[in-house]
Amino acid sequence: MLRTTVVGAGAMALPFTAWSAAYAAPAQNATGPYGPLQSANSHGIQLPAGFTSQIVARSRQAVPGTSYVWHDAPDGGAVFADDSGWIYVSNSEVGPSAGGGASRIAFDATGAVVGASRILSGTDTNCAGGRTPWHTWLSCEEVSRGRVWETYPFGGTAVARPAMGRFKHEAAAADPVRRVIYLTEDETDGRFYRFVPATWGDLSAGTLQVLVAGSATSGPFTWANVPDPDGSPTLTRRQVSGAKAFNGGEGCHYADDTVWFTTKGDNRVWQVNLASGTYELAYDDSLVSPGSAPLTGVDNITGSGSGDLYVAEDGGNMEICVITPDDTISVFLRITGQSGSEITGPAFTPAGDRLYFSSQRGTSGSSSGGITYCVTGPFRT
Template structure:
């Protein structure tokens, strides 16, 4: 009997009780369970090949190697991690390029007016390698992370300015970053099968040129308490950062990362998990595990990028799987929000909401062609919960 079948048998033997997420920590510290989504079932695919709930519509914003409509800028290959930066009455969507120099790499931006119309686009980072994910900062910069051995973090300036490398944030196979303005730190994930979870403590908040890199230290269980321990040599050479701190918890393929409300969530693709760290309580637990779905097939596999809405919902994108973006609600339910059809050799990347919360941007990294030159960036609008 496999793990999921055993779990289902255990649940059935207990009378099939499904506890809400808020009750799980007091009971089994269990992860989110499949339920009817807040927006209802998916409709047939629209003209862009996207299945959405009623009331939602999709638009193609940009295509790799084609000019962004309304601008003279040619969109980059393999669009990956992204974020929305407020810009007056409008906003800017930033996107990484997960390709190697000199073929591309780096990051680009598209500026929108208050109606969502593109009004400009340009490159904000060049000459880097495999820029996968990253994260925005409260001072409106974008941290673009290299997913290579001894990768670096580059702070870019979508509203104007020259990108700067931030070596104090460590050199390792960087994935995502999430800023915590309460504790004045940046959380970082590492895309290795034996990766670690880190935080960077700047010497001065708002200035990432100097500071301390620390590793998350905890036991081997999927829940418990934790502490932070300083990484002696953030340069990662000759000893990799993940091997420098005794007791640093191993995470299998760190991916997306999101902070909100004194909690930070991050995903690990090697075991299809979403982790939740309660920063106030000093505890961690699973918010989702595809092997712990108690009824039916797991709705989310190939976990990757993650973002949050103003309602507190988490939106988790798939790398592979059914090419879905799934929503995990604060009540502990998980459901499919959208599905891309005809993109079987791609992955969904860069989900990010506008400040008003009524637009969701994301990309299909390789589109329908399965090639990095076939990337497509979309916008979905509709009655998102706020």
Template sequence: MERRNFLRASVLGTGAVAFSGSLWHNAALAAPAQNAASPYGPLQAADTRGIQLPAGFTSQIVARSRQTVTGTSYTWHDAPDGGACFADGTGWIYVSNAEVSASAGGGASMLRFNSSGTVTGASRILSGTNRNCAGGKTPWNTWLSCEEVSDGRVWETYPFGGTAAVRPAMGRFNHEAAAADPVRRAIYLTEDASDGCFYRFVPTTWGDLSAGTLQVLRAGTGTSGSFTWGTVPDPDGSPTATRNQVSGAKRFNGGEGCHYANDTVWITTKGDNRVWQFNLAGSTYELAYDDSLVNPGPAPLTGVDNVTGSSFGDLYVAEDGGNMEICMITPDDKISVFLRINGQSSSEICGPAFNPAGNRLYFSSQRGTSGSSSGGITYCVTGPFRT
């Protein structure tokens, strides 16, 4: 049976009729993806902000590090990194991490937008933490801000108001990104280490992350196969690191982004420029992208980092370095460049996230044109995204 048909049959067996059409897009994504023309057409000349976009799309700057956010009295944080959007009445909120030390302002901030996309407020939602890299949004509208240090923790923050709280049961390791799975009631977690692992946290009570079980993915050394989960005995990771506590734990070379949709979770690994796909209904995994398997080349996506998805089922993968691009992987296993930032080769693209309507994509250039954490720029691209 061909992989696509197998996946489709597997999903049908789980009661797919209850899901929207986007399920078929995500379930069909069985790669590795290959080069193709963008569904939006070729990139146009760079705009005044140095961004190349397809025809019909426009960019704007919504915040700059160490500058007051327009329309507010709030100063935007250094080194903007992972982010997410939350519906807020007729508007929305964009949350962004600060990947700097606690003494330099580590934590997370938020921007509030009205229905026309104008900033109406900005504030801190987390302070005093270290190298808050990526994270993830929960179904109960909190933001999980992850510390990218060897004994890093997950902090649950409250964009709509509330006191941030550390979640020790989710483990202490070099945290990167998180993604929530409401079907299996689990939170998936990546680890930024050259011999890192892929985890899931199963809370005792869904919606309460103060207690639960941390597990690590167990599988063979190949790029496809089946997987199981093994419980991590000591989530505190001391004296033995969490990734070394369970035999058979699968190693990933520099875990970065993490995105869940419709019984599938994707993660990116920067050490080998791969996007991995985990088919949760069938407990199998495979490659959605590998730069060494693009034929004919050249491979468009290198320095893979944060990842998000559109309601249509397209994956948007940001580059840390590379050509400073956000690339698209479509449901029919095609990859192309969606945008490119010029003149910022010493930076990285972080925090891609769509607003609730799916017609605005937010992201940051962590170090902007200066190459310094004080030069971060947060953008918004508006246009006819596929929904």
């Protein structure tokens, strides 16, 4: 099983009594839960029957219904529930002189845009990130000794969180059970970290830890403190002997005592089983059968209420693929005519019937050509 089933507080994982002795095979090709893709629609997107798409915003153009100009190179994103609708937050993966940072679009309960604005400015190459249970967005700088910035979609001034480490940050995922934040690192020998705040809900102080494990693709793991989260003069990933290296850490998602993260250098999705203290592969493109691997260039990842994982491609065939809890993988959507781009920022609305995401460089292949979409349909919730 790709995810652990839990019943009640403190319940044991099912159906296995000892996860450390039972690893599932990585996901294999199968017919998707929504059926085959249809012909490309007017937006150049192939979707299963019953699903529709719309363009929400374009880089360097005002978000429809507002005067706010959408940022270049839209990347990692998340949705936040609002009293009257929801907010979609998106990073801008460009440098500070080109408008790097993050923006928000507010929607009413019908999905109509009711506002848009900037929530972070002057930062460097903000790639992915993650939302917190206290409704802030962690925007991560993907540069050497980059920072995590805590931003406030509902109002407030963004602030850097250096205690979370200075390294080439990619994504973050909050675990409200263990009260930690998991962090990926986009280096060919990157590490997988967690930040343990001194006080849950306050990221100004705490302990940065790194995952320690063997060289295999499955097994037990432990956490070790990183002595100097500032990463200077010794880089954080080089400070702890035995810290497991991962080839190009990307997206990260937590649910049900499990955290998943992707590594683009080897096209893998890793599954960390937190209740049992073990890790394994949820997907590996070199182990897929029958036929060819549907998912390459693995990048951002999110999950639905049903437990399905949605993984976006950086390149590949410009697809979002779905990995189901019964270890199958299939293509959910494909963007055509945009081979010079990548898919970024997938995130579901609270009801689970809308999926937001972006094509970072759109049809132009340039950061100024980004397009942010919404797909609506009968998602499994």
